[in-house]
Every structure is written in C-alpha cells, then in structure tokens.
Amino acid sequence: MAGYKDGSPKFEDGAPWSKSSMPEKVIEKNIVLFAVPKKGRIHDGVMKMLKGAGFDAKRPDRLDVAMCKELPIKLVYLPAADIPSYVMEGNVDVGICGSDMLEEAMTESGYANDEAPIEVMLKLGIGKCKLCLQAPAQFCDRPAKDFVGKRIVTSFPALTKRFFDELAGQDSHDTHIKEVSGSVEAACGLGLADAVVDLVETGTTMKAAGLDIVADVLETEVLLFQQRPSEANGLESGSKAETLKLIERRIAGYLTATKYVMIICNCHHDDLAAVCALMPGKRSPTVTELKEEQWHSVSSLVRIDESNRIMDELAKAGATDVLCLALSNTRM
Numbered sequence: 475m476a477g478y479k480d481g482s483p484k485f486e487d488g489a490p491w492s493k494s495s496m497p498e499k500v501i502e503k504n505i506v507l508f509a510v511p512k513k514g515r516i517h518d519g520v521m522k523m524l525k526g527a528g529f530d531a532k533r534p535d536r537l538d539v540a541m542c543k544e545l546p547i548k549l550v551y552l553p554a555a556d557i558p559s560y561v562m563e564g565n566v567d568v569g570i571c572g573s574d575m576l577e578e579a580m581t582e583s584g585y586a587n588d589e590a591p592i593e594v595m596l597k598l599g600i601g602k603c604k605l606c607l608q609a610p611a612q613f614c615d616r617p618a619k620d621f622v623g624k625r626i627v628t629s630f631p632a633l634t635k636r637f638f639d640e641l642a643g644q645d646s647h648d649t650h651i652k653e654v655s656g657s658v659e660a661a662c663g664l665g666l667a668d669a670v671v672d673l674v675e676t677g678t679t680m681k682a683a684g685l686d687i688v689a690d691v692l693e694t695e696v697l698l699f700q701q702r703p704s705e706a707n708g709l710e711s712g713s714k715a716e717t718l719k720l721i722e723r724r725i726a727g728y729l730t731a732t733k734y735v736m737i738i739c740n741c742h743h744d745d746l747a748a749v750c751a752l753m754p755g756k757r758s759p760t761v762t763e764l765k766e767e768q769w770h771s772v773s774s775l776v777r778i779d780e781s782n783r784i785m786d787e788l789a790k791a792g793a794t795d796v797l798c799l800a801l802s803n804t805r806m
C-alpha cells in the first residue's frame with residue numbers, strides 16, 4: 475500500500491483516507507483497533523505519547539471509541555486489565571498496558587511466554603514498578619518460602635499462584651490466594667491476609683500500611699503489543715499490517731525524540747577531531763563549513779541525560795556557540 479510522506483497510509487486507488495469516500499465494509503475491514511487504558515495510573519502518560527506520535531483522536535463524550543484523524547485507526551478505551559485478553563482473542567489488533575497485566579493474562583490462560591498469541595512491539599519506558607510479596611514489617615525478613623500455605627491477597631492471582639508454585643517446588647501446598655481489585659495493601663491490617671502481592675513504585679503506599687518487601691515477584695513497565703500475525707487474522711500482510719508498522723514506527727520515533735537532543739556548535743579546524751569525538755551521534759556527526767575560513771559547524775544527536783556533561787566538555791575542547799535543541803519527533 476502506498477503512503478504519504480508523513481507515513482499515513484492511503485488506499486490502492488490513491489485516494490486519501492476519508493471515511494465518507496469508502497464503502498462502510500471496506501472501512502471496517504481495514505481499520506486497526508487500538509486498545510488504550512481508559513483511566514488510571516498510565517492513562518495520561520499513554521495519551522501524551524499517542525498525541526506526540528501523531529495519533530490525534532477526539533473522544534466523544536461518554537464514548538469509549540474514537541477514530542484517529544486521517545488514519546485508519548480506531549482507539550478503543552478499555553480498563554487496562556482487560557486489554558491483554560482483548561488482544562489475545564483478536565477483538566482488537568494492538569494494545570497498550572503494563573507487562574504485569576499482560577503476564578497475568580497469559581499465565582491465567584496457561585500460555586508460556588513464547589506461545590502466547592501476542593507479539594511485543596515496543597517497551598514504552600513508562601509505568602516502571604515492581605510486583606512484590608509484602609508482609610507486615612515485623613515479618614518481612616522471613617524467607618518467601620515461609621509464606622507458603624498462608625493467606626495472600628492480590629490483584630494478580632495467576633502470577634501469585636505461579637510464584638508460590640515455584641517456591642513450593644514439588645511439595646503440595648495450600649496457599650490461599652484471594653483476588654481483590656484494589657486497596658490490596660489494606661488486607662493485612664484488616665486481618666484478611668498474612669501477606670499481599672502488590673505493585674511498588676515509590677513504596678509510599680506499602681510503608682503507610684505498615685508493610686515491607688519480602689521478595690520481588692516481577693518487574694513491570696508499559697508495553698505496546700499486537701496480536702501475533704497469522705494468515706487467519708490478516709495481520710501478516712496487507713493494509714492492517716502496514717498500519718501496525720506505522721503505529722510502531724511513529725511511537726518509536728516519538729520515544730527517540732524524548733530521549734535525545736540535537737547539539738550544534740562551532741569549532742576551529744584544530745579542535746574538530748576532539749569535538750567530533752565528544753558527539754559521535756547515532757551514525758556520525760554532521761560537519762559543515764562556516765563562511766569564516768578554518769571554522770566548522772558540528773551537529774549530532776546526544777542522549778538527554780548526557781547533554782549537560784557533553785556541552786561542558788565541548789566548551790573545554792574549544793567549541794563555541796554550543797546550542798542544545800529539543801526534538802519534537804523523529805523517524806530513524
């Protein structure tokens with residue numbers, strides 16, 4: 475399928491994507507359904523990323539679907555915990571949620587990681603935290619094995635069961651795992667649990683509830699993932715496959731823009747080698763001649779977290795007029 479310069483797809487007949495110009499059936503068949511968390515912890519971060527990557531959608535009041543402007547993509551706003559099963563069952567084509575929820579759904583369905591009908595496209599670098607076994611502070615220095623057979627409350631019953639199965643080895647065990655949908659940390663204080671398995675980011679919630687970490691169960695971050703392409707689901711080739719690639723490229727481009735800045739400076743020919751060594755860029759620095767003889771302009775991408783150190787070192791190496799420019803988007 476041909477596309478526009480900005481990567482937006484268009485139909486074989488060359489007509490731009492336009493809902494009104496296409497028969498209804500063709501539109502539905504070619505539209506990629508993209509599930510995003512409708513609220514909660516990661517909602518704002520995900521929406522900011524999608525906007526930055528050029529997926530603009532106006533969500534009608536109280537509706538959970540919205541068409542992206544000028545793209546054959548429909549955003550479907552769902553509870554984060556439901557997104558993995560929607561993607562695995564092919565009810566939507568692609569989704570975003572934490573790897574904790576994805577792994578919980580796969581474990582619950584009995585899939586090993588490499589068998590699940592899911593393909594992870596990108597790690598999105600947000601929502602990083604860990605799932606931990608937590609107990610009242612006075613018991614937290616006990617080994618995790620001591621909690622085999624006890625009462626555990628969690629929102630992640632499948633991962634918790636897997637954790638205790640591995641701990642107990644071949645021994646039969648009767649750890650009582652109770653699922654709740656929120657306020658997990660309250661369960662020990664209420665006398666309903668001996669320990670909990672819950673997410674920890676800053677640790678504030680855990681400490682406030684008088685709990686501490688016994689053991690880590692899983693590290694998690696937010697992922698972009700799609701249904702594994704097959705002939706049957708039509709995601710191996712064709713217009714939907716192209717649109718999925720476009721989603722991946724655009725989000726990867728946006729992520730690069732959030733991690734890098736462009737540094738530009740001037741330097742005398744005698745300092746050129748030292749300046750280039752400080753900013754090698756992704757491939758190599760761009761060097762252009764200034765009108766003033768023996769002077770060059772050098773530019774390259776550097777990681778944001780290294781930019782201040784590099785600018786200090788450039789100044790020491792003789793560079794002048796050092797500028798650091800933010801990127802709004804990239805395609806690598």
Ligand SMILES: Nc1ncnc2c1ncn2[C@@H]1O[C@H](COP(=O)(O)OP(=O)(O)OP(=O)(O)O)[C@@H](O)[C@H]1O
Pocket residue numbers: 511513514515516517553554555571572573574575601602603656673674675676694695696
């Ligand atoms: N501090 C945190 N606490 C909980 N989840 C976090 C945290 N930081 C990142 N996350 C991620 O966010 C996900 C939770 O998303 P979300 O808040 O949308 O779900 P939810 O808890 O079902 O929503 P809600 O609490 O509004 O019902 C987790 O699965 C995890 O991947």
Ligand SMILES: O=P(O)(O)OC[C@H]1O[C@H](OP(=O)(O)OP(=O)(O)O)[C@H](O)[C@@H]1O
Pocket residue numbers: 515655656657658659672673674675676677678679680
């Ligand atoms: O380590 P922290 O930074 O304190 O974050 C972790 C807490 O945040 C989440 O709960 P959330 O506030 O989303 O509410 P919930 O209990 O309803 O899930 C999670 O379940 C932890 O309780």
